[in-house]
Amino acid sequence: MTSGPGTSAHQGSPTSQSHRAVPWSSAITATTDERVFVRGVALDEAMGRETFSAMLLRLWRGDAATEEEADLLGACLVASVDHGPVSPSALVARTIAATRAAPMSGLAGGILAFGELHGAVVSRAMRILAGAPAEAGLQAWADEVFEAERAAGRRLPGVGHRWHHHDLRAERLLEMAAPLSAGRLDSAVRALAARVSRHTGKPVPVNIDGGLAVALTALRLDAAYGDFLFAISRSFGLAAHYVEEQARERPMRTIDPTLAQYDGIAIPGSGGD
Amino acid sequence: MTSGPGTSAHQGSPTSQSHRAVPWSSAITATTDERVFVRGVALDEAMGRETFSAMLLRLWRGDAATEEEADLLGACLVASVDHGPVSPSALVARTIAATRAAPMSGLAGGILAFGELHGAVVSRAMRILAGAPAEAGLQAWADEVFEAERAAGRRLPGVGHRWHHHDLRAERLLEMAAPLSAGRLDSAVRALAARVSRHTGKPVPVNIDGGLAVALTALRLDAAYGDFLFAISRSFGLAAHYVEEQARERPMRTIDPTLAQYDGIAIPGSGGD
Amino acid sequence: MTSGPGTSAHQGSPTSQSHRAVPWSSAITATTDERVFVRGVALDEAMGRETFSAMLLRLWRGDAATEEEADLLGACLVASVDHGPVSPSALVARTIAATRAAPMSGLAGGILAFGELHGAVVSRAMRILAGAPAEAGLQAWADEVFEAERAAGRRLPGVGHRWHHHDLRAERLLEMAAPLSAGRLDSAVRALAARVSRHTGKPVPVNIDGGLAVALTALRLDAAYGDFLFAISRSFGLAAHYVEEQARERPMRTIDPTLAQYDGIAIPGSGGD
Amino acid sequence: MTSGPGTSAHQGSPTSQSHRAVPWSSAITATTDERVFVRGVALDEAMGRETFSAMLLRLWRGDAATEEEADLLGACLVASVDHGPVSPSALVARTIAATRAAPMSGLAGGILAFGELHGAVVSRAMRILAGAPAEAGLQAWADEVFEAERAAGRRLPGVGHRWHHHDLRAERLLEMAAPLSAGRLDSAVRALAARVSRHTGKPVPVNIDGGLAVALTALRLDAAYGDFLFAISRSFGLAAHYVEEQARERPMRTIDPTLAQYDGIAIPGSGGD
Numbered sequence A, B, C, D: 001m002t003s004g005p006g007t008s009a010h011q012g013s014p015t016s017q018s019h020r021a022v023p024w025s026s027a028i029t030a031t032t033d034e035r036v037f038v039r040g041v042a043l044d045e046a047m048g049r050e051t052f053s054a055m056l057l058r059l060w061r062g063d064a065a066t067e068e069e070a071d072l073l074g075a076c077l078v079a080s081v082d083h084g085p086v087s088p089s090a091l092v093a094r095t096i097a098a099t100r101a102a103p104m105s106g107l108a109g110g111i112l113a114f115g116e117l118h119g120a121v122v123s124r125a126m127r128i129l130a131g132a133p134a135e136a137g138l139q140a141w142a143d144e145v146f147e148a149e150r151a152a153g154r155r156l157p158g159v160g161h162r163w164h165h166h167d168l169r170a171e172r173l174l175e176m177a178a179p180l181s182a183g184r185l186d187s188a189v190r191a192l193a194a195r196v197s198r199h200t201g202k203p204v205p206v207n208i209d210g211g212l213a214v215a216l217t218a219l220r221l222d223a224a225y226g227d228f229l230f231a232i233s234r235s236f237g238l239a240a241h242y243v244e245e246q247a248r249e250r251p252m253r254t255i256d257p258t259l260a261q262y263d264g265i266a267i268p269g270s271g272g273d
Helices: A052-061 A067-080 A088-098 A103-111 A122-129 A135-151 A168-181 A184-200 A208-218 A225-248 B052-061 B067-080 B088-098 B103-111 B122-129 B135-151 B168-181 B184-200 B208-218 B224-248 C052-061 C067-080 C088-098 C103-111 C122-129 C135-151 C168-181 C184-200 C208-218 C224-248 D052-061 D067-080 D088-098 D103-111 D122-129 D135-151 D168-181 D184-200 D208-218 D224-248
Strands: A024-026 A029-031 A036-038 A260-262 B024-026 B029-031 B036-038 B260-262 C024-026 C029-031 C036-038 C260-262 D024-026 D029-031 D036-038 D260-262
Touching: A024 B224, A036 A052, A052 A067, A052 B052, A052 B067, A052 B224, A067 A168, A067 A208, A067 A225, A067 B052, A088 A103, A088 A225, A088 D088, A103 A225, A103 B103, A103 B224, A103 C103, A103 D103, A122 A184, A122 A208, A122 A225, A135 A184, A168 A184, A168 A208, A184 A208, A208 A225, A225 B024, A225 B052, A225 B103, A225 B224, B036 B052, B052 B067, B067 B168, B067 B208, B067 B224, B088 B103, B088 B224, B088 C088, B103 B224, B103 C103, B103 D103, B122 B184, B122 B208, B122 B224, B135 B184, B168 B184, B168 B208, B184 B208, B208 B224, C024 D224, C036 C052, C052 C067, C052 D052, C052 D067, C052 D224, C067 C168, C067 C208, C067 C224, C067 D052, C088 C103, C088 C224, C103 C224, C103 D103, C103 D224, C122 C184, C122 C208, C122 C224, C135 C184, C168 C184, C168 C208, C184 C208, C208 C224, C224 D024, C224 D052, C224 D103, C224 D224, D036 D052, D052 D067, D067 D168, D067 D208, D067 D224, D088 D103, D088 D224, D103 D224, D122 D184, D122 D208, D122 D224, D135 D184, D168 D184, D168 D208, D184 D208, D208 D224
Parallel strands: A024 B260, A260 B024, C024 D260, C260 D024
Antiparallel strands: A029 A036, B029 B036, C029 C036, D029 D036
């Protein structure tokens, strides 16, 4: 049987229902001729009256945020917003900026550098924390988790860092999250840190992924949002690196990450001085 | 002359200096063992004390924001955060979510849908507005700009919309921005809208791109940040669509955008009630 | 201690060696002022004398291909090159084309639709096949693999298909690969198909992923190249969809995948006539 | 008027037709239960009988290729396939590989490095060449094109190169393309090179973009395919760099492009020996 114009792109007997038209629904946003409503709230009414953090929590969780919750989510965004010019994602964004490829290419490219070792860790940490028991069983749980991750060839997320021996951002998140979760999550992540410390023989800090995991879990956000929160906040930093690269450097320059200098506003001496 | 291990990947006489090591600088972020400083401010100190919008303005502009400025930037973020499930970028994010490809793939893919007709327009509008003269010459300037864009085969950015005849988000941004720019930018974008109205014979609203362009210019942000602000804020919405798609729908389902329904929190009647 | 220009972006005591300059090597390509050499072969000398498939095998495997091997790799490329306009990756490329975002955005976006259920399956199938024993132990091995995948919540790759009950591309690959692997891999993938058939109660074909996995393993390619072969070959198809979308359709059109028609060169009747 | 479940995501009066269901067509690929047909040719029948280059030309152009044409397209693919480990796109792919982000992330990220200065140039060169007149008017035309590009702040595509003073790949493409275009396109690109030489005072070679532009135009391919051909062929090289990075180097290593060495198969001495 020959076929020609007017024929479905798949011929014969399609066995999957997937090509029939099926109504589907979304509960996030509705639009009218004049307005956009996110979770039932008109954006124009929220603008200037609700902080962006409060709106974001509403968007992702579906219900209104208390002021304390909005502040905690805002703190998560602040904590993640940048980490300097030689972070892999920033280097990718700069490399793409250097070829004068489009801004969206630089942004998307930088985001694609996030993987299980860099930037796509918070969700996994949240899923682990979700299984934490009450105080009593924490040490056994931490042992189990440590062994399971080790058997799977993975680093335990949420603890340790290549550079920061003591991450004040993580500590601040744990401090701000404590009232919202009765300290339960804080104890859980510290139990994991203690277990890793036993293994390495050195003190091991709760890192930014652990701090974010505790905070976002205390905010009752779906674990999937952990990596999104980090990546999208960091995107604001990637944008700054893209813009600075094009403003300061000539096109197609070779970027040597070992020769990056800081020439911005003076910062105080490192902690412990 | 044979070559082998220990040899530079490019042989012969490299004529470009690009492969010599050259120190370079960035003024955005410095890190120590304990802290991350963005534009000289320790993130851990800002967390819970500065809103994310204030920190973002500092990151992108380099100096501190007034409370009014931070509120305006926050309003820009709120205005852009989502526009429903059948926006091209949301459809891309959902299509990728349906194949169960990774979250970062969904995010980056959705961002790549932003182009000159959808989501990558604000920067261009900012650059056009940057050339606006004082009130007196506005109509002539609007005529010039209109003709130039038409000659280049481009739509004038900042005015008109496929759906929204009157965009309350745009009006709200113009209202909030007015004190920061003495209304000059507001007059400019309205002059452009008036010029297009003369052409189409119908009233033409200032749209969200125009509102964002006025607000971000009033905030003294580099025009490059226009598209980044929109895209990164919208990314929070894309994340919500990715998560909802995976939570509600089976893998590899066919997404028919003409059958999308809203089943979220009830919204008030459409405009004109 | 204050800091300022001329200071490393990371201050304090970096504990990681990662920021020291370390020489590194690559064995793939060297360039001179006049030429590019891939695995020691000058591209200008290969052009018009070696097929692209032969050069690709050299690039990915490191050594020269026989004519039979080059033909088999070429067959893998042909088999993967496209699968119609409503494949998720093609829909993403078209959606991005519709917004008039750049060609590279359409290409990268389409690639990002490849995930564990669509297009990023061949590598996993190759890794499974790599563990297949000699003929004698195949049934037991197939049972083990089936149970392991089921326990992990995954579909067994290489067998079955949503539409194609009998995939002639897969059969052709098995036929062409047989001389190169003494039929051992062919038996292995058929043992997996038989095990799944026992489970479903219906005949289950070896699918294109299984055919590619057998062929690429017979070609002694690293399993990592399985997904790359599929994705990059399919990219040529994505490009065709991007170009056709922009040539035929107006910008920002809504793409309804349930209404896609075929209006190309007439094809013979479906199998079984 | 309140709204709730069962309601369209856009309420009020949609002014665009874009959300109505409209049948659409594609002429590229049709599928049946057993087969995939590209431009009317069953892939399983082409496998092992047609080279991939011949199938690609059919896919992109719509009609069958002569053997000479298929060889020329194959030569274009070979010419573009890689350019070493410190090409910006390869560096991006390696940076993403180093974070152990997924293969598709590395591939898409590398592709996003292609912009108007690197890898996304061929289409523009093809569009310029399409306007070339017969031999007589070539010098005037070259002058016009040069001035137009200069006025637009752009480099003339197709001529010159940062490293290669004389690109044998480009020469080979011109040689292979000549019979297919009666040398007309060859003369055109050489006229452009001559015009640039007058400006710089030095001999300027036709570069790989110019060679590809001539070849792909001689093959009667749409100019849009120029950048796609280059990018997708180069993707095979990006895959090799991704795989090698993960095979040889530890995760999260710092990549210093100034310290890249070649340790592959020995190559002959540089040109002029």
